[in-house]
Amino acid sequence: FDLIHNQFDFLPLTYSRLVNTPVLTTIHGFSSPKILAVYKKYNRACRYVSISNADRSPELTYEATVYHGIDTSGIPFHDSPGGDYLAYFGRFHPDKGAREAVEIARRTGKELVMAGVIQDHRYFEEHVVPAVNEGRVQYLGSIGPDRRNELLGNARALLHPISFDEPFGLSIIESMACGTPVIAFNRGSMPELIEHGKTGFLVSSVEKAVSCVERLDEIDRRACRTVAEERFTKERMAEEYIGLYTKLLSV
Numbered sequence: 001f002d003l004i005h006n007q008f009d010f011l012p013l014t015y016s017r018l019v020n021t022p023v024l025t026t027i028h029g030f031s032s033p034k035i036l037a038v039y040k041k042y043n044r045a046c047r048y049v050s051i052s053n054a055d056r057s058p059e060l061t062y063e064a065t066v067y068h069g070i071d072t073s074g075i076p077f078h079d080s081p082g083g084d085y086l087a088y089f090g091r092f093h094p095d096k097g098a099r100e101a102v103e104i105a106r107r108t109g110k111e112l113v114m115a116g117v118i119q120d121h122r123y124f125e126e127h128v129v130p131a132v133n134e135g136r137v138q139y140l141g142s143i144g145p146d147r148r149n150e151l152l153g154n155a156r157a158l159l160h161p162i163s164f165d166e167p168f169g170l171s172i173i174e175s176m177a178c179g180t181p182v183i184a185f186n187r188g189s190m191p192e193l194i195e196h197g198k199t200g201f202l203v204s205s206v207e208k209a210v211s212c213v214e215r216l217d218e219i220d221r222r223a224c225r226t227v228a229e230e231r232f233t234k235e236r237m238a239e240e241y242i243g244l245y246t247k248l249l250s251v
Helices: 002-008 011-019 033-041 098-108 121-127 129-133 145-153 170-178 206-213 221-231 234-249
Strands: 023-027 046-050 062-065 085-089 111-115 137-139 157-160 182-185 200-203
Touching (some): 023 234, 046 234, 085 098, 085 145, 085 170, 098 111, 098 121, 098 157, 098 206, 111 145, 121 129, 129 137, 145 170, 170 182, 170 221, 182 206, 200 206
Parallel strands (some): 046 062, 085 157, 157 182, 182 200
């Protein structure tokens, strides 16, 4: 890390001086506390963009927050769920709450259909496999866009009981684009993505998530789709970046 830092620490500053234009850098989360020192060093040369307000460091200066965008035209809207199951779509790692999702489904008596990459095999074997063997959970493996749309669109809700301050959550906006509300633990960027009581529920525990499963009929699935189309499209994201480039080039 230090070697890379020392060899390349001149590049953004040198480029910025040559063209007399600041470098626009989007920070997609902080992979390690160590990386913050690099960003701090380039604070004078770079203009930083965060992917959520929650994922900002008070030690850095930001130009803007630009939320991720998706191609909503490739995600069919489901005005009603095609099944009576809950969905989990994400990495199988303690951070993402697969264990909590299994528990929420167990307590509500709902089937849970899960998909995603297994990052922590020990965690998966301990907390997911037993439920799969008992027939309470279905695991689809790692899936592509078509099966993702089917999984999310036909679900009663997406469960997102994270245990870390997530910078963003693409599965959240993909689910809303399908028309499917999200029940998420209220951490990180979740309150920026989910409107409590409108596109899903923000909760603080398994118990509260369970109670919200009973309230899913309160959510208008069309409202979920509308929010995705208004706030989280690739076109909106591109427009915001073009606006930033124009602003910086005109200085």
